Amino acid sequence: MDEAIHEFDDFVVSRDQEIGEEKKGKWSEIFGRQAPLHVELGTGKGDFISQLAELHPDINYIGIEMQQDVLYSAAKKIAERELKNVRLLVFDINHIEDIFAEGEVDRFYINFCDPWPKKRHAKRRLTHVGFLEKYRRLLKKPGELHFKTDNRPLFDFSLEQFEEAGLRVQDVSYDLHAENRPDNIMTEYERKFSGFGEKINRCEVIFE
Secondary structure, three states: OOOOOHHHOOOOOOOOOOOOOHOOOOHHHHOOOOOOEEEEOHHHHHOOHHHHHHHOOOOOEEEEOOOHHHHHHHHHHHHHOOOOOEEEEEEOHHHHHOOOOOOEEEEEEEEEOOOOOOOOHHHOOOOOOHHHHHHHHEEEEEEEEEEEEEEEHHHHHHHHHHHHHHOOEEEEEEOOHHHOOOOOOOOOHHHHHHHHHOEEEEEEEEEE
16 A cells, blocks of 8 residues: 555655644645644544545545555545545654644544553543643634544543543433434444444533
8 A cells, every 4th residue: 555545645645754844733725725624533444534524625624544554545535536625644643733733723533543441551542631632732712522432431431531621521422323313424433333233422522
């Protein structure tokens, strides 16, 4: 995939390219327009972001994924839909403050992230208060984080972290698909595991 990914260089920053500080605070210029910026942390194969971007052409979307071979699948979906409002990055979320300026992002999405179930790995969870403080700095006020997981222990942990960080939580669901919400866009992982009868947990977190 290292060579194949370069056919999408017009909207993908691949592993062998430097993202660099020059993009920090400049995403509106990179997209060529002023629009809300929504960022998905852990894009996977791109089902979610491609559908979302197609439904909302007035929003700029960035998908971040560590695994380049996985992001290649997302890039193909973006290209097939000819979406001009998406950029994809092969990047480590731990260093997210290197690529976004304070107040540059309007919304983050975290869908089915690694639960890091061992207690000693709690700080690696993307909803740990350490990450929440990073998101707080990068989000405009009020900003939002939309979170979905099939892992109930992770969801309970996350709700505790949101409270610890002094954040307001709304639209909490412990069985999202039972609500038959027409606005729910599924990830490839969500489609698979909800088909097995797994309950999907979801909430929205407000940074004020």
